[in-house]
Amino acid sequence: MTVISRLEISGGSAKIVSMKGLIIIGVDTGGTFTDFVYFRDGRITAGKVRSTPENPSKAIPQGISQYIQDGRGRLGLIVHGSTVATNALLERKGARIALITTSGFEDVLFIGRQARRKLFSISGETRDYIMDRRDSFGLEERTDYKGNILKEVDSRKLKEIIEKINKRKIGAVAVCLINSYANGKNEAVIKAALGRAGIPSSISSALLPEYREYERTATTAVNAYLMPVAGKYLADLRKELSGVNLQIMQSNEGYISAEQAAREPIRMALSGPGRICG
Numbered sequence: 001m002t003v004i005s006r007l008e009i010s011g012g013s014a015k016i017v018s019m020k021g022l023i024i025i026g027v028d029t030g031g032t033f034t035d036f037v038y039f040r041d042g043r044i045t046a047g048k049v050r051s052t053p054e055n056p057s058k059a060i061p062q063g064i065s066q067y068i069q070d071g072r073g074r075l076g077l078i079v080h081g082s083t084v085a086t087n088a089l090l091e092r093k094g095a096r097i098a099l100i101t102t103s104g105f106e107d108v109l110f111i112g113r114q115a116r117r118k119l120f121s122i123s124g125e126t127r128d129y130i131m132d133r134r135d136s137f138g139l140e141e142r143t144d145y146k147g148n149i150l151k152e153v154d155s156r157k158l159k160e161i162i163e164k165i166n167k168r169k170i171g172a173v174a175v176c177l178i179n180s181y182a183n184g185k186n187e188a189v190i191k192a193a194l195g196r197a198g199i200p201s202s203i204s205s206a207l208l209p210e211y212r213e214y215e216r217t218a219t220t221a222v223n224a225y226l227m228p229v230a231g232k233y234l235a236d237l238r239k240e241l242s243g244v245n246l247q248i249m250q251s252n253e254g255y256i257s258a259e260q261a262a263r264e265p266i267r268m269a270l271s272g273p274g275r276i277c278g
Contacts, residue, residue, distance in 0.1 A: 026081070143177065
């Protein structure tokens with residue numbers, strides 16, 4: 001049997017490291033079954049267990065324990081693809097969110113782009129938004145396209161907005177200010193204030209620091225929408241897999257830490273469908 005090795009490069013020198021005894025597991029959680037791909041001692045095997053829809057994280061340790069109960073090898077890595085974020089988005093089961101944006105841009109999510117099914121129809125289209133228009137708040141502030149802060153955040157107005165958000169039992173807040181891709185200082189001020197109030201938030205300058213207001217706002221809003229759902233799931237999974245190197249499959253088929261996935265669940269939007277086994 002050929003034992004697969006990996007090449008490690010450090011300080012300009014390379015060395016071959018044997019992966020003998022190292023167990024790597026890929027996990028994909030489905031509605032009926034949770035599928036596993038196991039790599040150990042150069043061999044790849046597959047298995048599955050019944051999913052636990054009431055709490056998808058329960059099936060994963062069951063499948064892992066069935067395979068490694070012989071005590072051979074050490075668990076080096078688990079890469080997990082999940083439809084938790086996908087399902088929450090498609091079924092509209094995310095959190096109630098609010099948007100804080102630059103005053104005058106409160107409708108950016110609701111106006112959208114010109115893309116329509118019937119481009120020349122004089123009738124408006126019915127759209128299914130992930131948030132209520134009354135939960136979109138404008139804040140007096142301004143950053144120019146070069147990243148110069150022309151007007152800092154109005155702290156009094158921000159405090160009023162946070163008080164409203166608390167009263168409305170908002171689950172998470174998306175923060176997307178004009179030109180914040182060039183300088184995220186004002187967004188960081190808002191995030192800090194929300195954090196002191198115990199409100200989870202997603203800021204566009206950290207998530208997607210690129211120009212085009214609608215796309216950046218929409219991405220940040222969806223991320224906030226998924227944060228409470230994905231955060232709870234990953235926290236439960238962390239408890240079940242304490243001390244394990246857990247990585248989460250992204251939509252681009254790379255993977256990130258569970259901690260980053262909880263902060264940026266938009267990266268999991270296509271994590272589950274066919275990503276582990278092709």
